[in-house]
Amino acid sequence: MPDHLTVVEHPLVQHKLTIMREKETSTAVFRQLLREISLLLAYEVTGDLAMTTKVIDTPITEMDAPTLKGRKLALISILRAGNGLLDGMLELIPSARVGFVGLYRDEATLEPVQYYFKVPEYLDERVVIAVDPMLATGNSSVAAIDLLKKAGAKDIRFLCLLAAPEGVARMKEAHPDVPIITAALDKKLNEKGYIVPGLGDAGDRMFGTK
Ligand SMILES: O=P(O)(O)OC[C@H]1O[C@H](OP(=O)(O)OP(=O)(O)O)[C@H](O)[C@@H]1O
Ligand SMILES: O=c1cc[nH]c(=O)[nH]1
Numbered sequence: 702m703p704d705h706l707t708v709v710e711h712p713l714v715q716h717k718l719t720i721m722r723e724k725e726t727s728t729a730v731f732r733q734l735l736r737e738i739s740l741l742l743a744y745e746v747t748g749d750l751a752m753t754t755k756v757i758d759t760p761i762t763e764m765d766a767p768t769l770k771g772r773k774l775a776l777i778s779i780l781r782a783g784n785g786l787l788d789g790m791l792e793l794i795p796s797a798r799v800g801f802v803g804l805y806r807d808e809a810t811l812e813p814v815q816y817y818f819k820v821p822e823y824l825d826e827r828v829v830i831a832v833d834p835m836l837a838t839g840n841s842s843v844a845a846i847d848l849l850k851k852a853g854a855k856d857i858r859f860l861c862l863l864a865a866p867e868g869v870a871r872m873k874e875a876h877p878d879v880p881i882i883t884a885a886l887d888k889k890l891n892e893k894g895y896i897v898p899g900l901g902d903a904g905d906r907m908f909g910t911k
């Protein structure tokens with residue numbers, strides 16, 4: 702993953718994202734679309750995984766066939782909204798190992814508050830994909846990646862749905878080695894730290910809270 706920021710321009714991703722942004726879209730539709738988009742984003746974020754070959758027997762003959770190299774991927778969901786991306790990704794990569802980083806943003810300070818951390822073993826030997834639909838100030842993702850690096854992760858990617866320029870800059874400064882894959886780079890943050898134009902609060906829209 703050479704570029705620090707990749708925006709996935711695929712027409713299906715963009716079409717589905719537009720429906721998710723609309724304020725009248727229901728919780729059920731929002732959740733379903735996030736699941737569908739996450740399949741397409743999972744395809745993109747895994748496009749450069751290391752490969753090897755193994756000898757297999759087809760019904761016709763023996764062949765040296767391509768297969769993924771190394772340990773199983775680790776998917777890390779940044780709770781709680783990260784679970785919306787995680788579900789779809791697991792459909793495409795069912796053998797992935799899964800970890801959780803529990804963080805919520807303090808609404809007054811916009812600083813992340815940690816409440817949970819559990820990740821797979823041998824993190825240092827895996828490609829680690831951290832998922833969270835929203836990259837706003839970047840405080841949550843920077844904190845989550847700090848924790849993952851402390852736990853040994855070396856090859857980390859960050860997958861989101863919407864990114865703000867402020868969050869991308871913060872991530873680049875704190876974790877220049879972590880590429881960001883997103884469906885859209887929006888304009889800015891508002892005074893409350895929400896992405897503009899954005900889609901509102903991803904966790905609330907996904908789970909029907911608030
Ligand atoms: O880049 P930041 O400014 O840190 O904002 C982004 C974070 O905010 C949202 O989570 P939230 O705190 O609302 O928690 P939730 O997932 O439990 O809803 C979102 O899912 C990110 O984790
Ligand atoms: O716009 C935003 C910013 C942070 N978290 C969200 O869910 N939405």
Ligand SMILES: [Mg+2]
Nearest residue numbers: 780781782804
């Ligand atoms: Mg969160």
